Amino acid sequence: MILALIPLVTGTYWVRVLTGTLMFAVLAQAWNLTGGFAGYPSFGNTAFFGVGAYATGMLMVAGMPFALALPIAIVVGVVFALIVGLPVLRLSGHYFAIATFALAAIARSVVSIIPSRGGSDGVTLPLSPFSADVTTTLFYYAFLALALITLITIALLQRSRVGYALAAIRADEQAAWTMGINSTLYKNIAWAISAVVTAAAGGLYAYWTTFIEPTSVFDPTIDVKMIIMVLLGGSGTVLGPIVGAFALEIASQLIWQQFLTLHGVILSILIILVIFFIPKGIVRRTIARVKQKAPVA
Amino acid sequence: MSLQLLANLIYLGVFYGALAAGFSLIWGVLNILNLAYGAFIVLGAYATYYAYSVFHIDPFLFVPIAMALMFAFGYLVHVGLIDRLRDERIFTILVLTFGLQLLIVNVANLTFKADFRSITLPYTGAGFYAGGVSIPYTWLAETAWALAFVGGLTLLIGRTWLGRAIRAVALDKNAARMCGIDVRRVFALTFGIGSAIAGGVGSLFIVTSSVNPESGGALTLDAAVIAAFGGLGSTLAAIVGGIALATVETLASVFLGPSYRSLAAFALLIITLALRPQGLMGRRYFAQIEH
Secondary structure: OOOOOOOOOOOHHHHHHHHHHHHHHHHHHHHHHHHHHOOOOOOOHHHHHHHHHHHHHHHHHOOOOHHHHHHHHHHHHHHHHHHHHHHHOOOOHHHHHHHHHHHHHHHHHHHHHOHHHOHHHOEEOOOOOOOHHHHHHHHHHHHHHHHHHHHHHHHHHHHOHHHHHHHHHHHOHHHHHHOOOOHHHHHHHHHHHHHHHHHHHHHHHHHHHOEEOHHHHOOHHHHHHHHHHHHHHOOOOOOHHHHHHHHHHHHHHHHHHHOOOOHHHHHHHHHHHHHHHOOOOHHHHHHHHHHHHOOOO | OOHHHHHHHHHHHHHHHHHHHHHHHHHHHHOOOOOOHHHHHHHHHHHHHHHHHHHOOOHHHHHHHHHHHHHHHHHHHHHHOHHHOOOOOHHHHHHHHHHHHHHHHHHHHHHHOOOOEOOOOOOOOOEEEEOOEEEEHHHHHHHHHHHHHHHHHHHHHHHOHHHHHHHHHHHOHHHHHHOOOOHHHHHHHHHHHHHHHHHHHHHHHHHHOOEOHHHHHHHHHHHHHHHHHHOOOOHHHHHHHHHHHHHHHHHHHHHOOHHHHHHHHHHHHHHHHHHOOOOOOOOOOOOOOOO
16 A cells, blocks of 8 residues: 655656645645545635745744744644634535635635735745755655655544544534534544645745745645545545546646647546546546456455 | 715626526525536627627627527536536536536637627717716616516526426425426526526626636636525525625725725625525525435
């Protein structure tokens, strides 16, 4: 089950692409926690991403070193998540989706409006003290580390009490309550962990690109990409989001290289096709195929 | 509050209400958030634009044709795509409609280019003055159509056989099936009707605002907010929601500044969802179809 991800020493272009892919892998896994395992599809994870990014950015602009800014940004992200989780997690289904979407939109508006945070002009972070090449590689490893940590956490979580609780909640929340599962507690745990990971990714992202502004960081496309990756890879599975992230990003890059103008059209058709033909995700399909071919035990 | 402001509010509110009516219908009956709704509006708008620039058909006269076109389009989309989806989890359908929206936007970008289009009629600036309030002629026509949409929908749902079938399906799909109602057909027709309204709204929209392929997103969002706020299950709820959103937006714009418009809208939404998730006038049993 453990993918040996070989840190590639290839050209800088692909390292950057893969770094981005790893970031999405992290985001997708975070989404999977609430969306796939618990069954609460959130359209607002960009809010945490942005909060993490902006918190890191502003702290660093005020002079704090990255190693200190990032953890604080994560804490800010979690606190924010728990606060907004209070009203939002009470909803379910479509309403939850809309509420989380509104959340991200509000976060975006608030940040653009308040002038002290650089408003819509954005925040420029100090550059890393290392050279460009070293920096690129460093960030690759940073995101790789984050992705692995998340992976291990989620894998452990799935087998733990929390994981079972979430699965019960997804299947039938009322029945879960009847069985004594405090769904609110577990939903919040999933939500908080999701926020931690997403905010961390946001903070790393901010330092990586050194310039953030509301539209780029709170971009709803990021959310949708997360969701599609999870869908593609298999929601509710441990490896699904990672597989989905890699598949989508690499496909996206290749398509972009070949079909510059048609890129958007092809991508959207691809999304629709995925939904029809691989609704359960690649991981589940692969497992099913493997089981079919294995001799009956 | 000046009378002009009040007139603005009524105009905007009714328009928003019509905007949301189609979305609310689809949501209430099929339990689908049609994320491509805004894109449908934009398609209706583009059809009207070309009808005007090439054939010189007045947009207000083109409305029924736009509606018919979008009805057919919506019906086909449902039968061809949505109905074929065997996996009915909420979020797969959401992603499907989102993919559809992306597709429409991208194709529109290629065919129509990304410029903003708008229609300026010979009588666009003209209006009349009554009691200190200036009312452009275009407003009158738009409000008339918007009321027609909502009124027509109410009559359809309340008085016709189809309307009764739609209500039955919305309340309990299986029981409706047992009564002999072809549920799939009703779903397809409802989706078509909702899309038709979108098309009609598009025709109206292009007269007062400029449209480009990306405009759909904001419109879908507006429709969702209004539908959620007003509640599902009645067309009056859509109008109430529309007026509420118009009021909140206008007040925010006037007292806080134009950049606070969307913030106010979303704040309204979150508060609604937190305090009264079914919306102001939401009726029970709508949008409860298990997916």
